[in-house]
Amino acid sequence: MSSLLLDEIALATARLAEAGVDSPRADAELIAAHVHNVKRGELHTVPDAEFDARYWEGIARRANREPLQHITGQAFFRYLELDVGPGVFVPRPETEVMTGWVIDRLREMDVASPIAVDLGTGSGAIALSIAQEVPRATVHAVEADPLARGWAERNITGHVDSYTAGRVLLHAGDFTGDLAGLDGLEELAGTVDVVVSNPPYIPVGSIVPPEVGEYDPPAALWSGEDGMTAVRAVERVARRLLRPDGFVAVEHGAQQGAEVYWVFPEESGWRDTRNHKDLAGRDRFVTARSAGT
Known part of the structure; x- marks a missing residue:
């Protein structure tokens, strides 16, 4: 130097x-x-x-305290280099762990052309990683916010090649509503192999670093008084979308592991519910398998 x-x-x-x-x-x-x-x-x-x-x-x-990724215009996620900036949530390393779990499950499935749905795709990090690392998978990426959806579209377009072309489909829609409100997804009910989401999960009023509170989109952060509103919405939508034995994976806050676990109870048609830790040993995401009820 x-x-x-x-x-x-x-x-x-x-x-x-x-x-x-x-x-x-x-x-x-x-x-x-x-x-x-x-x-x-x-x-x-x-x-x-x-x-x-x-x-x-x-x-x-x-x-x-402007995020480094806003200054450079880039964020790295697994094997991807993504465009990010104002209006989109900057993908975090913790989410790579959950994404890797989902990719492993899809690879293990005896399914010729697996279907995945990414609820609240933001920059498209999870959806693009699945498409890149799981041959023949089709990923439906859902995003409600127009600004974030613009970033996702930019990243999806920028990573299209002969290998991934047509395998990441971007949908406008708010997954906190009913399934009919999700653009083009109602027809997938009962057929999806994996539903994955890094939803907003911070309780309203929580103190967060300036890089988060001042720059990440509010809709990607706050989720009711207990931080669980969007997680419960993911559960409802996943229950409708998944085929029997399909999986759901949902990221959550480090202190929410015990509470999130009970969002996916047996009486609602779930089994094999598990908590998973991130690289720092903190509870970070929950997974469950659809019993098909």
Whole structure:
């Protein structure tokens, strides 16, 4: 790394740390890589003469707690590089664990062309990952918010190739209503292999970091006084969509594991309900199998 850029990154790291950024060194380097149009591991190739002073504009934005992904315009999710920005929820690493679980279940199924539904797709991260990693799967991605749906459409279009073409279908609709309100999904009732969702699950009034509260769309965060309103809606829709022995997987907050478990009781037609942990060992998502009732 050039001596000038090394010095600037050190100063930026100190500024971000003082601002309360969780990963100041990594963010300082990633912003430098973005501004100088190189990979993070290639920062050493930037000569002093090519240092771009706009670097400090990006650092100032991050110090004001604007999400790193809004500054770079990109978010990484499993094997994907996604476009993100204002109006769409930035996908988190925790959701990759649940997505991997869903992908594994779909691969294990003795189904020629599996069908998955992603409720509240946001950027399209989950839906695109399933299509990319599960051959022949068709994924119906549902999003109510027009701004978020625009980002999903952009990402779906950007990742279409001969392998994934036509296998991610974007639908406008609010899954918290009835199934008839979901554009084009009523006809799938009783045929879907997996329903997956990272719904809003933060209780109204909770304190969240500035990167979340000031930049993520409110509709992707807040979900009633207990944070469970959207999770219960996912349960209702999944019960209608899934075939017998189909699976549902729903992300939730780290403190909601016990409560979410009981959203999928046997008397409502569920079995094999399980809690799952994220990489930090915290309860992160619940899965259940449809008994077909």
